Amino acid sequence: MNSSLQMVVPGAARSTPVERFRGQARSRLFRADLLTVLAWSSVAAAIALWLADGGATGFSTLAGSFTALGIVAGLAGMDLVLLMLLLVARLPLIDGAVGHDRALEFHRKLGKPSLYLLLAHGILIAAGYGMAEGLDPVSELVSLWVLVPDMWLAIVSIGLFIAVVVTSLVAVRRRFPYEFWYAVHLLTYAAVLTAIPHQFSTGALFAEGTWQRWYWIAICIATGAALAHYRVLEPIVATVRHQLKVSRVVTEAPGVVSIELTGRHLDELAGNGGRFFIWRFLSPGAWWHPHPFSLSAEPVLFDSSGRGRLRITVRNLGRGSAQLARLKSGTSVAIEGPYGLFSTAARSRDQVVMIGAGIGITPIRALLERTPFEPGNATVILRGHSEAELYLGAEILELCRRRGATLFHLTGPRTTGKQGWMPESAVRSGHRLASYAPHVAGADVYICGPTVWARSVISEARSAGVREEQLHNERFDW
Incomplete structure (x- = not known):
């Protein structure tokens, strides 16, 4: 079954200077x-x-x-x-x-x-x-x-x-x-x-x-x-300066956990939503294993000194990531980064479309929290086999309401072919990427999810007139 949920915050989009991100x-x-x-x-x-x-x-x-x-x-x-x-x-x-x-x-x-x-x-x-x-x-x-x-x-x-x-x-x-x-x-x-x-x-x-x-x-x-x-x-x-420690591990869905960490000078890491860090959890059997994870939420500061909390959300994709669900409170964490251009630094247009699937939804959530746009100028598309796979969906819904973004939930069995990123029922109904984001050709498009799925989205985005400098993709392979 396909479920399409659209949420539009009242109020027309306000025009902003077309050169806002062009110089960057x-x-x-x-x-x-x-x-x-x-x-x-x-x-x-x-x-x-x-x-x-x-x-x-x-x-x-x-x-x-x-x-x-x-x-x-x-x-x-x-x-x-x-x-x-x-x-x-x-x-x-x-x-x-x-x-x-x-x-x-x-x-x-x-x-x-x-x-x-x-x-x-x-x-x-x-x-x-x-x-x-x-x-x-x-x-x-x-x-x-x-x-x-x-x-x-x-x-x-x-x-x-x-x-x-x-x-x-x-x-x-x-x-x-x-x-x-x-x-x-x-x-x-x-x-x-x-x-x-x-x-x-x-x-x-x-x-x-x-x-x-x-x-x-x-x-x-x-x-x-x-x-x-x-x-x-x-x-x-960075490890010595931020002194990150695990505060708690929260189950978000079967096989998916959010790891909350506290540390110092976290204000220096703000504005990096979507970019990834390399994490090493300094516990027996895990300290040598590097994990490239994006933030799933911007740092929350406790005071003006930069003490605060940040969060990553991970899915059990193997022995290394499975260990993270059993991390103990107080575990020290080594950090490298941030890296990548999956952030506002890559923006070239005023309008923005953010498309995420599976665990790739979590960087979308962090990006949505901070990247600049006027109400009505952003579209968020979340893809999963079921509502349970739309991780952090409730938080994203609240962010869309607060910031004036349009939100779509696309769930159901996947189709094959060029539009393989969408549910089969949506393809049968004649829906395309432009059906959900009519302004996509003039927008920055952020895509985060499994490699094959992302390639399908990128292919359709190009067909819809999106230029290469407007496409921003976060890969999950190595």
Whole structure:
């Protein structure tokens, strides 16, 4: 059975300046384009500096050409690896321009090209050196391993990169728990560390006095410093500063609980509804397990000093999340974040449509609480198989009444095809996304829910005229 509940707060929508969020959107898109230019410019700079230091002379012979091409492949491959590390360093500049999801997506896309370039580097160098010495590539590779200092580290590095790329493939990742994949992925750092020594100790490529040497020293130090600061230091500082502890665990529905936490300086976390944090609950058997959860409610402050309470709502989706329902009051919590662009920072239009399904409803609830809109300019669509799956539905209803938003509950069996995100009965009745949100083409559209379901919503939103910069999606896969 399909249930459609519409709630409209009386009062016509008030017009607001069309440029209210346009400047913010233009600035964010400009930063994203600038970061893209800088990323590819770094690859060009690495090769240009090599040419400026006389690298082109290597193309004078066939053997030298193979060696020179191997050097170019190595320079480009290593530069891309450092870019990959910066993309997962959680730099605010990158997160605020493209969001955490897109940064990870770019990170994954660079994996294979980086590996292919590094493999080409080894093969071409071995072929070039071998041709110059009258040896086949395999014999030359063995000779390099035995005779050249630090070369064995370079070969070990290639092996580690292969392991990282293979375990990153979706088909492989889904065969192992997240913790196994995450542990193997840490080999990226070991691969980089084992690759660096031979770059500076082998040959005259990065000899003292060359611009190349200073370029690579600078970007290696900058990358390492960014990782140490944003992946290690900042989470430690945030954990110590906020001193979060579990106050209570409340059952919202079968398999769904809200975890309320108290802490200090929570006013600093306000306005991040929809963005996610990484939580580590410091109890036996759970402290090592990171959980990426969004807030399901804005922080509630007890006093002007920032002491207060915040909340996350989680669903039992595996052994790790199942443990959270048994957390004891007083459990300390380590925190990282906030991350992502599922927030007001992504707004580009005055009108807004928020669509959530399952546990993806809870970030929608937090976003609804704070994102700016005039009465009548917001539509909220909640999707579930039944009313029981519209988690925090009563709170969302009250927020919609108070803020003047239109609310729809869409429940019932799912259909198939392009409109698979809606109940079957709604599709039979001829309803589409525009039936619930006629202004959708001119609105920011926030979508949060299971991956396949979200893709279906995004597809229909695009068909309804929604542009890419207006679509904001929070993924639940890894």
